[in-house]
Amino acid sequence: MVSPELARERDYVSTLYARLDALRDETRAQLEAVQRGSAGGTHQARTERDAFARLYEDRIAQLGEVDERLAFGRIELDDGAKRYIGRIGLRDADQQSILLDWRVPQASAFYRATAVTPLGTRARRHLTSQGREVIRIEDEVFDRALLDGDTTELQGEGALLAALTAERTGRMTDIVATIQGEQDRIIRSDLAGVLVVQGGPGTGKTAVALHRAAYLLYSHRERLRSSGVLIVGPSPSFLQYIEAVLPSLGETGVVLSSVGQLYPGVDTTLEDAPEVAALKGHARMAELIARGVKSRQRVPAEPQVMDVNGEKLTLEPHVVATAMAAAQRTRKPHNIARQQFQKAVLRALAATLADQLRSHGNTIDDSDMGWLLEDLRASYDVRVALNTAWMPLTPEKFIQDLFARPQWFASLTPRWSPAERALLRRDRDQPFTVSDIPLLDEAAELLGEFDQANDTERRERKRQFKRDVENAEAAIRNMGVEGLVDAEELAAGFGETAARGTTAERAAADRNWSYGHVVVDEAQELSPMQWRLLRRRCPLRSFTIVGDVAQASAAAAAPNWTEALRSLTDAFRLEELTVNYRTPSQITQAAEEVAIGHGLHVSRSRAVRASEWPVEQFVVAPDELGDAVIDVVDEDRELDSRGTLAVIAPPSLVQAQYLALRERFGATVGRGARGLSLPIAVLTPQEAKGLEFDAVVVVNPHDILESSTRGVGALYVAMTRPTQRLRIVGTRALALDAESSREPLAG
Numbered sequence: 001m002v003s004p005e006l007a008r009e010r011d012y013v014s015t016l017y018a019r020l021d022a023l024r025d026e027t028r029a030q031l032e033a034v035q036r037g038s039a040g041g042t043h044q045a046r047t048e049r050d051a052f053a054r055l056y057e058d059r060i061a062q063l064g065e066v067d068e069r070l071a072f073g074r075i076e077l078d079d080g081a082k083r084y085i086g087r088i089g090l091r092d093a094d095q096q097s098i099l100l101d102w103r104v105p106q107a108s109a110f111y112r113a114t115a116v117t118p119l120g121t122r123a124r125r126h127l128t129s130q131g132r133e134v135i136r137i138e139d140e141v142f143d144r145a146l147l148d149g150d151t152t153e154l155q156g157e158g159a160l161l162a163a164l165t166a167e168r169t170g171r172m173t174d175i176v177a178t179i180q181g182e183q184d185r186i187i188r189s190d191l192a193g194v195l196v197v198q199g200g201p202g203t204g205k206t207a208v209a210l211h212r213a214a215y216l217l218y219s220h221r222e223r224l225r226s227s228g229v230l231i232v233g234p235s236p237s238f239l240q241y242i243e244a245v246l247p248s249l250g251e252t253g254v255v256l257s258s259v260g261q262l263y264p265g266v267d268t269t270l271e272d273a274p275e276v277a278a279l280k281g282h283a284r285m286a287e288l289i290a291r292g293v294k295s296r297q298r299v300p301a302e303p304q305v306m307d308v309n310g311e312k313l314t315l316e317p318h319v320v321a322t323a324m325a326a327a328q329r330t331r332k333p334h335n336i337a338r339q340q341f342q343k344a345v346l347r348a349l350a351a352t353l354a355d356q357l358r359s360h361g362n363t364i365d366d367s368d369m370g371w372l373l374e375d376l377r378a379s380y381d382v383r384v385a386l387n388t389a390w391m392p393l394t395p396e397k398f399i400q401d402l403f404a405r406p407q408w409f410a411s412l413t414p415r416w417s418p419a420e421r422a423l424l425r426r427d428r429d430q431p432f433t434v435s436d437i438p439l440l441d442e443a444a445e446l447l448g449e450f451d452q453a454n455d456t457e458r459r460e461r462k463r464q465f466k467r468d469v470e471n472a473e474a475a476i477r478n479m480g481v482e483g484l485v486d487a488e489e490l491a492a493g494f495g496e497t498a499a500r501g502t503t504a505e506r507a508a509a510d511r512n513w514s515y516g517h518v519v520v521d522e523a524q525e526l527s528p529m530q531w532r533l534l535r536r537r538c539p540l541r542s543f544t545i546v547g548d549v550a551q552a553s554a555a556a557a558a559p560n561w562t563e564a565l566r567s568l569t570d571a572f573r574l575e576e577l578t579v580n581y582r583t584p585s586q587i588t589q590a591a592e593e594v595a596i597g598h599g600l601h602v603s604r605s606r607a608v609r610a611s612e613w614p615v616e617q618f619v620v621a622p623d624e625l626g627d628a629v630i631d632v633v634d635e636d637r638e639l640d641s642r643g644t645l646a647v648i649a650p651p652s653l654v655q656a657q658y659l660a661l662r663e664r665f666g667a668t669v670g671r672g673a674r675g676l677s678l679p680i681a682v683l684t685p686q687e688a689k690g691l692e693f694d695a696v697v698v699v700n701p702h703d704i705l706e707s708s709t710r711g712v713g714a715l716y717v718a719m720t721r722p723t724q725r726l727r728i729v730g731t732r733a734l735a736l737d738a739e740s741s742r743e744p745l746a747g
């Protein structure tokens with residue numbers, strides 16, 4: 001029997017869906033109209049129509065994305081008016097608002113109102129739906145008279161707990177229906193400046209960062225549409241885990257990048273050994289690279305005799321020195337300043353050559369200087385001399401040479417120990433690693449465009465885009481769709497620019513792109529050199545930085561945010577998240593105890609819920625470890641065959657564990673990122689960063705502890721991934737609460 005209230009909500013929500021369908025139909029009709037017209041007309045008219053068509057297709061896709069849980073809440077205002085809150089805003093045919101976008105200021109009360117501070121509301125209602133049908137309503141009435149000091153801080157507790165205990169799919173979902181007050185404040189915080197969000201595992205940092213990106217894109221659409229938002233995560237598997245969240249909030253067009261993809265043209269997941277990564281990440285690498293670039297501008301020790309068209313010409317060191325000093329004074333990047341240097345040397349040489357020719361009785365006047373310069377440019381000797389003094393360089397070649405030429409490297413690092421230098425030594429043909437990315441970027445910054453054409457082309461592209469936006473504005477006026485279609489977005493689909501894709505695609509491919517906002521997740525892992533790179537990506541310094549200093553795994557990780565961000569800024573706002581939404585209290589407690597027991601300073605958090613399963617530990621003989629892991633996994637699959645399970649093993653064991661599990665469980669097991677879409681994923685703690693699973697089996701925790709100087713951080717990460725069950729299988733007992741150990745393995 002459906003209650004009258006539920007029936008009323010069902011009716012209301014079905015009118016919302018009817019409206020959504022109508023909008024979809026309207027957009028489809030617009031698309032068809034545009035497609036029908038696309039055969040004839042001028043080239044300009046055709047590109048405009050194509051751009052409109054793409055825009056309508058995107059809009060249709062976007063309306064499809066928000067179908068699931070379109071409306072999820074309602075607030076009742078003091079005056080009795082009711083406002084529905086949903087993924088997007090909707091107006092009826094008379095332009096009356098029937099659904100508020102969760103990001104508009106009026107919707108904030110839905111997330112923040114409490115009985116103590118009701119923010120102009122009398123009640124809040126959570127709507128839980130299945131498909132398009134509301135199946136449950138949950139009411140909170142803000143009546144101060146009912147306050148007895150025992151009020152929960154959680155908003156929409158029923159809906160929240162349902163979301164938190166739902167089975168995991170290997171993909172993060174949005175939390176828009178159940179954002180909590182402390183999270184909402186962060187999500188809606190100002191765009192300007194650097195905002196740091198610190199919180200223990202599972203406190204919703206990633207969720208908050210993504211919802212903040214969606215909020216900023218909505219509230220600062222004008223600015224961020226054209227400049228774009230960059231979201232940086234630790235690894236491709238993490239990006240795969242989060243990639244569906246923003247589209248489900250109706251936002252596409254952000255650039256998602258792992259730290260190994262931040263330098264256009266290189267895409268790597270290769271990690272250096274921790275001590276190598278620590279050296280490469282240190283801020284002093286910036287000075288080293290600057291010295292390295294400078295050292296490629298060299299005044300020859302001796303005069304050089306050159307052959308120019310049969311004429312012997314001497315290049316004196318002081319001529320090179322004067323030209324070099326003048327070019328260096330411009331403070332332009334190496335490859336750009338080189339052009340000035342080259343011109344100055346050639347002019348000086350041409351004058352000498354002219355004098356020489358005159359001394360042989362030739363008449364040389366100003367009009368002859370052009371061909372003299374041509375002769376000089378064509379001379380092999382001159383080219384060699386110019387290049388030896390000032391070689392044009394690509395960042396790739398520069399960094400390859402830096403580590404492959406020990407003598408040059410030693411000359412740049414007089415204060416380094418031979419052991420430190422040896423750590424960075426490598427052959428020229430070795431592939432780039434994640435910690436090379438900021439070095440390449442630093443070098444690119446100091447070297448400038450190798451090819452001047454690129455520079456000119458970039459400027460021309462910018463000018464073209466400006467023209468395209470003006471044309472788009474005119475086209476929008478002509479079509480009578482002002483306010484419905486965004487000119488920048490439309491322009492991105494025009495002719496020349498279209499070949500290079502959307503704003504996001506263009507931004508991702510352009511090292512010199514200035515983003516309007518940058519979101520960094522798992523930010524505790526970033527090195528000073530990586531922060532320098534990100535600073536260049538957003539000169540306005542508008543950042544959302546989320547992370548947990550306790551979970552850092554890098555050997556050189558900073559102990560606090562002031563230290564960690566030294567290369568980015570010294571001014572930031574710090575917010576903390578304190579409620580753990582992921583891990584049940586037993587697991588949170590076990591993980592925190594182990595971490596603190598091994599000297600890690602963790603941010604303690606309060607778990608929202610307990611789980612019905614205790615943390616279990618199995619201690620086995622070394623030769624039984626593989627079988628024991630299989631048994632524990634087997635047992636867990638029997639308990640819950642539909643959820644996700646991760647086996648988190650130390651790097652030294654992970655491959656063997658994967659093969660053993662694969663033999664037993666076949667294609668349901670995947671290694672690394674591939675495992676995320678499968679029931680069983682086998683991962684290292686590093687790969688498990690930021691992810692979550694219904695159940696986790698941690699293998700040989702002592703090996704994880706001892707695998708690096710930050711082993712305790714890695715174990716803490718591993719233990720805090722489950723939403724339901726944590727099991728530990730090892731050859732040595734981990735000091736846990738006595739009750740949790742089972743010895744030997746049951747069954």
Ligand SMILES: Nc1ncnc2c1ncn2[C@@H]1O[C@H](COP(=O)(O)OP(=O)(O)OP(=O)(O)O)[C@@H](O)[C@H]1O
Binds near residue numbers: 175179581
């Ligand atoms: N308000 C909320 N409503 C529903 N689920 C939530 C809420 N806040 C967080 N969660 C869920 O809690 C889990 C943990 O969130 P998230 O991954 O963002 O945490 P985190 O702080 O980034 O964790 P870690 O530091 O371990 O990576 C996710 O499943 C997320 O969807």
